[in-house]
Amino acid sequence: MIQNRVQGLSNLVTACQCLLTLVLFWFWTALYQAFIPGSEGINLVNYAGYSFLVVVGLWLESVFGDRPNTSFHARRPSIIRQIPRALRQLVAAVGFLLFVLVLSKDRYLSRVFLFTFIPPFYLLLLFAGHLLPRFLARHLFRGSREERIILIGSPKRASKLRDWVLAKKEYGFHTVGLLTEDQNVPNPWPTILGSPGQLETALTRYEVTQVILLQLPEATSCFDDVLRIVHKRGARLIILNNLDEQLRHPVFAFEDDGLSFFAFHLEPLENPFHRVMKRMLDLAIAIPATLLVLPLAAVAVKIAHACQSPGPLLYRQIRAGIQNRKFEILKFRTMHPGTKEPAKQATATDSRIFSAGHLLRRFSIDEIPQFLNVLKGNMSVVGPRPHLIEHNDKFAELLSNYHIRAFVKPGITGLAQVRGFRGESTTREEIGARLRSDLVYLENWSLILDLSIIVRTVWHVLVPPKTAR
16 A cells, blocks of 8 residues: 555656646747747647657656656755656657657658757756655545554564654654564563554554564564454455565565565576677677777787797687686786696785786786686676685685675676775685675676776776786
8 A cells, every 4th residue: 555655646747747747848838839930830739749759758757757756755855856856857758749740751840849859848847846746645545545554563673663654754654653572672662562462452443454573473462453453344455575584684576477476686697688788798898808998908918928938829728608617818928838726816925926927916807708708608897806716615614695796697897896895805705795785786787887887997907006016
């Protein structure tokens, strides 16, 4: 019910914005005809179609836009929050109009009209989006539409919901108090009304219409009695999902073929469309890098080898890839040939590395051949860095969830690297910091995130951090 009110109010705001847009469009058309010479003969039928296209674009933005941003904040109302939303609406509405005009080769819309219409249109979207939610809420969610809520659970859990509860007051939800077994909490919020056993009395006395359990029923005593009493009094019952607390891990719900499941990780790259988009980005970067950058870098590195450490140009090593499958990674050689202990992590003063090799590693030039790995498909431009099999096993002993990072392809660069986690990792804290970044990437992947990591990587190559070695 709460979500229905939030979503419904958002839809009403958009509908009002569409109506106001039509009013503004025709008002602006009248002004245009009155003050712009030669505009008296414009085809009003065409302009009716233009106004319709603007409204359609505005409505499409509400359908495909970011829904949570349409709610308003009761405690800290601010027009600043509406600025990006209004800008998206403007771009969607005007963009859809121009898109249709280009497809239909329509040339009848006046450029003067369009460009003078955009500023007041933006201001309309901005102030309507800021003022309408509160105005509508005050008229829609009062009187018989107000809901009185009782919380059941511990005062500690209730206090965590305080900001959420106060924010929902604008939607007509008023919390009257808390029923809890813990009666001795100093300065509790909200007011303690009694114990859960007094639910039926509290429902009648305070005219409660909704009950919120602050934990899953398995952890609530006498749940059957709670359910019976709530149904008997005609109140609504909702339950706060605290499964992530019980499992000590965030969980995500999904449905498939009528069955409901919980998972521990969101994985955007399990979407084949997302994988295709990521692969296209990989190829768009790897192909030019292989054709243009790799040959020049190879010549420079070969010269450095000839001067300081003659031997093969490339260094090949077995690393752990996606799902910990083995693959051969390519790098420009930075260590002397025949170096012992190849599995040992390199350090800042490593004697195995020849002089120019330190420079190659600091500016990540030694990683350039990995664009060939990207072309082969066993690496991506962006992803968790691939480690030696021995290192993977060692890190997994320190962190039980370490291998989760292998859900996606390894990358030449990654979120951990641009956050400064480069070089030798020896402690649990250092490894844990890298792993947290890898998991953030895995669960929040997007093309925008990939592009931002690539841009930050370029900066790190030009201005290497102290950890680069």
